[in-house]
Amino acid sequence: MAAKGKIQRARWCEARLAPLVLLSGPEDLLADRARQLLREAVRQQANRQQQEVEFSDLDAREYASGTLLSVASPSLFAQPRFIWVDHLEQMNDAFLSDALDYVAQADPDVTVVLRHRKGVRGKKLLTAVRDVPAALEVECAELKRDDDKQTFVREELQLAGRRIDPDAARALVDAFSADTTELAAACRQLVADVSENITRADIDRYFGGRVETTGFAIADAALAGQTAKALVLVRHAGQQGMNAVPIVAAIATKVRLMAAVCEVHASPQQLASKVGGAPWQVRRAQQDAARWNPIELGRAVRAVADTDAQIKGQAVDGGYALERLVRRLATRRIGS
Template sequence: MVPVTVFGSILLITGNAELLAERTRARAVSTITAEQPECEITTATAAGLGPGEIAGLASPSLFSAASALVLTELQDLPEAAQEELLAYAQSPSPDIAMVLVHGGAGQKGKKLLDQLRGQASVTEVKHEAPKYERDFTRWVRTELRELNTRIDEEAASLLVAAVGQDLRALAGAADQLAATVTDGAITADLVRRYFGGRADVRGFDIADATIDGRIHVALEQVRWAAAAKVESVLITGALASGLRSLARLADAPPGLSEADLARHVGAPPFKIRILRRQLQGWDTRSLASALDAVARADIDVKGGAADPAFAVERMVLQVAAARTA
């Protein structure tokens, strides 16, 4: 929830659900402009800010007595600027609205977060992404409820199985379905009509979870995929594709631009950041070992094994075990 007013206070947005954080940030900006239409809003990233720069960014202009600062990537704020921010949080200006967005899912910047949480001026809104299949299904139902549309458990589960676990994609699918129905109810048949051909997306969700080392999520998705009759070869293919992309990234010449790196890897530019993060858990030897496990599983699911589902689960365990971190 966004506070009724954010002037004279600090709104701290945390958690690993980027879409939900962006929504809260947008609502906060709307609240600011509704309260002070002439307010000048400055948006900046925290990385590289030095002493005194936060005060400069938040200072009112000649044209408005009120100002607002939206500071993103708080986890990268340098230590010297952290001291300034904490000092400000102890005595915030009534003419300044401040929105802080911490985009890290790990421990980076935790000390600063803990110190900010101890300040009376700080209100935290935390958004954690759904973790399990059932959580995504629940999220879809809530999303559609806010769009004044009903969806039952079966239809919501089918939508997650077809679209995958990216909240942006699910939100877009929910918008599309809500705009389609006329009686406010979404059925499993309607989901199949619009998204039934996208079950192969499931393979890439499993691949990402496996490469990330989120073994419990990967295995849960493998079993969900088996129940949804997703072809095992789609899963082995997706995992092979993900690992090959990591191998190409690891082998890329130094100094390439983002566009050239994307061409070298064979992935869209937006995917490079994800691959870089994933590559932190891998080296040349572990990637080779994982690719061998996928190759064996691919042979098994194409006819060499009596139980393809077991072959896929074993592959997921072997690939996850190959990670270096």
């Protein structure tokens, strides 16, 4: 839920210069990207004016009284100033006092970027910042769901003038879902190496080793009855240190979507909004579901749910539970 106040709001990719910019939320990747955009924006602005920017970095945990007001004061040559303040969630009392004074009379020619991850520390300051109409808040919510990560990929590449196909974005997120920093690095590599629209073939070309062993690749093989391939991928995933939880989550996503479209006669476009998937995902699920009947899919849904509980604490060996699920799905021996 967005915080109340007069402050303007923007997504990380829309970050723009303002006297006060609040980067709020726990996702450091989005905050870092927003910070980079802001630093580049102030550099470009200064270049147009044939000036150099005066950058200052402050830590609110170890802040010395008077520092903010000092670095925000006009310099001898009236240089543009960009002040980065980190760790507001752990700010000391000296920073809180100075920041409240500064916010009340923020210099419109200075950009002060405030980073607050979470918690109630400094709530009075956050309220004051959010009550400034000229200020900007960029919400940096944690990238938990694959949909959120795919949105990040699309926005990151769009900033660089690239488009990515939906199946390519999914494959990229599958390969780097465990580490958003690696995901961002993969996006940068694609920008450097691919000059046009990014396709699934590009993802396979540059990250094939990672893409081959993902939850969705394992799910595809198991649900297609390719027992040997599915088990090889599972063991390869284990050797790479991949956790069983996202793999089972990927299998669950595919099985539930298959169950939702099984024996439903409608186009992918008609079903997409009803079952919570993109048309191309629904089309793929319809093709997969054609090889199954509703009773088998119902049993598969229960088997996946049982395995999910096992790998989250009920089973001694989560790896064995995952292999057993994959084998049962691939051979359709999923009980009654």
